[in-house]
Amino acid sequence: MVLGTSSGAGKSWLATALCRHYARQGLRVAPFKAQNMSNNARVVQGGEIGSAQYFQALAARAEPEVRMNPVLLKPEADTHSQYVLMGRVDPALTALPWRERGERAWPTVRAALHGLIAEHDVVVIEGAGSPAEINLMASDIVNLRVAREANARCLLVTDIDRGGAFAHLYGTWALLPEADRARIRGFVLNKFRGDAALLAPAPEQLQALTGVPTVGVIPMQWRHGLPEEDGVFDDRSNASGAVHTTVAVVAWPRISNLDEFQPLKNVPGVRLQWARSPAELAHLGASDVVVLPGSKSTAADLAWLREQGLDRWVAGHAARGGRVLGVCGGLQVLGEALIDTEGIDGNAPGLGLLPLVTSFARDKTVRRTDARFAALTGPWAALSHVDLSGYEIHHGQTAPHPAMAAAGALANEVLPGLAWQNTAGNVLGLYLHGLFEDPRVLQALFGATVPTLDTVFDRLADALAAHLDAAALDALVAP
Structure with a gap:
């Protein structure tokens, strides 16, 4: 499972890269995100799912399906979202107060998760936002509850380009219940620019505090080709030669x-x-x-x-x-x-x-x-x-x-x-x-x-293999 210290930390990118990495090893791989909030959706058999899980399925060389994203929330206003359950709009759940929706949907989410686990060698799960949102933990159906249900081995990724990365990692780890801290198998620093030697001794100090190693430092991936999951991506000019x-x-x-x-x-x-x-x-x-x-x-x-x-x-x-x-x-x-x-x-x-x-x-x-x-x-x-x-x-x-x-x-x-x-x-x-x-x-x-999407996915997997510890990647899916 890929957890993040915040939205935009790189969960979708990392999950997509993991899907292709393990698929290239000949494993049967499926993505999963219990609940996605996005107005970026794709049509699959049975309805619609979040775009991120659609592309993760393609990266995994799997047919995208509604079980991979059983709940899709599509914001219609600042305080209201359309509730899509297993690919279809559910008017009854849409009308419910926010905190009541998750419990109603959980049996469906749980069934979808276990169905994918039963049919695949590896399920790559993406969390949402941060698992340490303590005001939401009691009603959470996308982070810790899923990690526990799947007994998932987790990576925690942070955006180091924003600053405060080690504080984000430590603070997130510290706010998790003790049993859930043990699920974190590695920290990942994403969007790094600069000399990696300057990071020392922070990774070692962080491991001394938490017992969790930093298993990867991923450089900033400009123009990686993967569609953005949240928000309007940058419009930095990319044209080679004159813009026509x-x-x-x-x-x-x-x-x-x-x-x-x-x-x-x-x-x-x-x-x-x-x-x-x-x-x-x-x-x-x-x-x-x-x-x-x-x-x-x-x-x-x-x-x-x-x-x-x-x-x-x-x-x-x-x-x-x-x-x-x-x-x-x-x-x-x-x-x-x-x-x-x-x-x-x-x-x-x-x-x-x-x-x-x-x-x-x-x-x-x-x-x-x-x-x-x-x-x-x-x-x-x-x-x-x-x-x-x-x-x-x-x-x-x-x-x-x-x-x-x-x-x-x-x-x-x-x-x-x-x-x-x-x-x-x-x-x-x-x-x-x-x-x-x-x-x-x-x-x-x-x-x-x-570039074809297949080329994009292979480049993501290549970057992952180059910048994440190979033993850690193997350990995440070891029997």
Whole structure:
């Protein structure tokens, strides 16, 4: 099990690397995270799971499935989250107070964990946040309770780049119940920059205090290629040579599935940028792309867009011939109106850049989809007749605006029921997530290829083998 001293310490990275490391030894490996809180989700057989466990399964060379992440919490507001149990939204659990949910879900979590253990040689478990959150220990179903249930051998990882790493490790260890301290088999210092010799004598002093060795010092892994689990990742320019295209993603408050844009970080000549104000977009030209991404609360994010003045900027960019892309919630925002008779998301007028209207349905569409673009025009013409694979996660159902269609204002439907383009050809909206994860799309749009996920996973495992004690890695899975 991989525990962390905080969110962002590197649990997901380390768990993914461990999955590939043990899979390369010929072991049957599965990932597991009892409860993930994220609006980054992927579609698997039976529903949706957190993106981190999806990629960990691929790293493990296993088929992703809902047991690998039995509980997914999808934040909809600062104090409210949608509760997804075994891949499907559970309205009853969603309505319960926070501390009552875990106990109700625990039998399902426990069954999923033991099912994976019974069918695999190794289960790599990821914790959440920190196991030493003493205000949450009594209702915890993702850290210590899982470690005890699985009798897991644990690594504790910390982000040394933030400073205070040894205090974080010692403080976390000290706040654990004594029996759980014994589960910690090694400390890992992640995101290290500098001369490793300068760490001495701290690892030795820490081991004298705790009895736990520091088994690895992992250097900072810039551009490792693994999609980020939490938050908006940095937009440090990565383009080799001159930047010919900027893809600016509007980072609204309830952004979802932001990890699908990660491959753009690896496309030569393309700069991926995150934007929260018109000033951050002022440098864009007509050849650049503004993306309205997915949203867990489309009407609320649309209201935020207007508060920032970004609605006017996006409309102006489109009027100047600039490229605009809406994905899922972004597609809905590009239309004329959001209609919500079910109390799912909210009613609102859209940006009016596509003659479409979206109605929110109580049932959620969750599925993987293979499709082929029809003929496109204008700046998106390169996508004409390109095959792609992606996934849908949405409540809204979008169709042509009846009155506008009757008056002759029709969008170009380039994927049946899934994607539309304006008459000028520069505004494109689609429901399918994963556009930039498909190598066929990247080749068509940018003439570029990026490292495959398999290559990314192997690089993670190589880094792990180079910087973690080999005997410690073997001991974690010894009989």
